[in-house]
Amino acid sequence: MAMARVGISGWRYPPWRKDFYPKGLPQRSELSYAAQRLTSIEINGSFYSLQLPSSYYRWRHETPDDFVFSVKGSRFITHMTRLRRAETTLPNYFASGLLALGGKLGPILWQLPPTMAFDAELITTFLDQLPRSTGEAAYLARRHGERQAGRSWTGTLVDGELRHAVEVRHDSFARPEAVDLLRSRSVALVVADTAGKWPQLFDVTADFVYVRLHGADELYTSGYDEPALQLWAERIRGWTARGLDVFCYFDNDVKVRAPYDAMSLIRLLAPGASVLAGSGCEDARE
Numbered sequence: 012m013a014m015a016r017v018g019i020s021g022w023r024y025p026p027w028r029k030d031f032y033p034k035g036l037p038q039r040s041e042l043s044y045a046a047q048r049l050t051s052i053e054i055n056g057s058f059y060s061l062q063l064p065s066s067y068y069r070w071r072h073e074t075p076d077d078f079v080f081s082v083k084g085s086r087f088i089t090h091m092t093r094l095r096r097a098e099t100t101l102p103n104y105f106a107s108g109l110l111a112l113g114g115k116l117g118p119i120l121w122q123l124p125p126t127m128a129f130d131a132e133l134i135t136t137f138l139d140q141l142p143r144s145t146g147e148a149a150y151l152a153r154r155h156g157e158r159q160a161g162r163s164w165t166g167t168l169v170d171g172e173l174r175h176a177v178e179v180r181h182d183s184f185a186r187p188e189a190v191d192l193l194r195s196r197s198v199a200l201v202v203a204d205t206a207g208k209w210p211q212l213f214d215v216t217a218d219f220v221y222v223r224l225h226g227a228d229e230l231y232t233s234g235y236d237e238p239a240l241q242l243w244a245e246r247i248r249g250w251t252a253r254g255l256d257v258f259c260y261f262d263n264d265v266k267v268r269a270p271y272d273a274m275s276l277i278r279l280l281a282p283g284a285s286v287l288a289g290s291g292c293e294d295a296r297e
Contacts, residue, residue, distance in 0.1 A: 013251040016051035016079055016117075017277050019269045020223070020262040023056075031270045046074040049273055051081060051117065053223075053260045057109065058083040058122070064108030064164035071112050079117040081176075081221075081258055082109050090124045094137040099156065101140060105148045106155035106163035113168035116145065118176050118199070118221055118258055125180040125209065129189045138175075138196045146170045176201050176221035176258075180209040190214045206230045219256040222247075224272070226263040234268035235261075235275075244279040 022045045023038070032041055045052065054070070056062055070080065088100045109116060119141075142148035149167040177193060178201035193200050194216040202213055202222045206229055224243070226233045235243070247257050259276070261269035 013254050013256050015247050015251050015257040015259065015280060017259045017273050017280065018049040018051035018053065018261075019045065019264070019273050020053040020083075020260045021055040021264065022052055024264050024267075026265070027267050027270070030267045042070060043073045045270065046078050048270070050077075050277065051079045051258060051260070053081040053083060053120065053262075054109075055083045057107070058086050061085065061103065061107040061159075062109075063162060064111050067108040067111040067164070071115050074115065079115055079258075080112055081117045081260070082112075082119050084119055084121040086122075089121055089127075093124070093127060094133055097137050097140045101142075102151050102154040103156055103159050105142065106152035106159045106165055108164040110145055110149055110152065110167050111164045114171070116173075118174040118219065120176050120178060120201070120221065120223075122178040122201075123180060127179075128181050129179075129183040129186065131188060131192060134189075134192060138192075138198055141175050141198075142173055144170060144173050148173055174199070174217070174219060176217075176219075178203055178221075178223060179212070180205075182210055185210050185212060190216060193217075206233070215250075215253075215255065218254075219258065220250045222257065222259040224259065224261045224263065226268075231263055232265045232268075234263060234266070235272045237275075240272065240276050240279055244276060247276075247280060 022042055032044060036044060085104050088094065088097065088104060092100055142151050145167040149165055152163065152165040155163055176199035190200065197217045199217040199219055199221045200212055200214050202211065202220060203209060204211060204224045204227065206226045208230055224235065225231055227235050227239050243259070247259060250257050261273045263269050263272065
């Protein structure tokens with residue numbers, strides 16, 4: 012049965028304290044608190060720097076048994092080396108510890124910069140180097156460089172499928188050739204709502220759908236009202252009815268809208284048998 016998971020992009024935001032996070036809640040307990048109310052979280056610290064294996068290991072143990080994380084790919088790979096030299100950058104990334112999440116490791120998100128236009132040869136070369144199972148990822152991780160010496164995780168707790176999603180921000184990707192390329196590699200094309208700033212594409216290119224909601228009217232800031240959430244709920248139900256897993260993350264964190272919008276969407280989806288509900292969703296703010 013297809014499954015829908017709804018959550019937030021990141022969880023450690025100072026403005027959320029004394030608002031979403033109750034007054035007096037220790038910072039070390041924030042992940043556990045959020046995970047009890049959501050069904051997935053997108054780790055975005057991995058975009059800015061390589062995390063430690065001990066962090067991933069701790070996050071696995073601080074969340075419910077049926078919880079799943081998505082992990083954002085390193086900007087060093089996507090924005091700095093711009094997908095080139097992946098044969099040396101990918102091993103370091105996969106050795107950084109995300110495999111310590113075990114069965115809680117969900118899709119890996121590769122967010123491309125707005126200045127990156129579609130280049131079939133470049134995208135093909137990169138996608139073909141991505142590991143498609145945790146076993147392949149562990150094998151790749153063992154080729155890490157000295158940078159990861161003494162701070163690597165190169166084993167796998169489970170051997171399962173590894174999913175990848177690509178978020179594009181250049182209009183040149185809105186063409187059949189780009190969509191067909193992603194579909195041929197079973198890589199999900201992210202459905203991104205960016206208040207009209209970047210392309211919003213709905214092409215299904217894998218056996219799952221990855222959604223990022225950055226703000227209905229203002230990027231990273233504005234929330235989603237009831238009609239907007241109902242529309243996204245209808246879309247998610249449509250995808251799961253087609254047998255597609257869905258991972259949906261709110262990234263409108265500036266005014267503390269993300270966690271409340273996520274919990275509201277979970278409530279709207281709750282009547283569907285194929286949708287997980289966080290154990291604490293009754294605490295959602297209206």
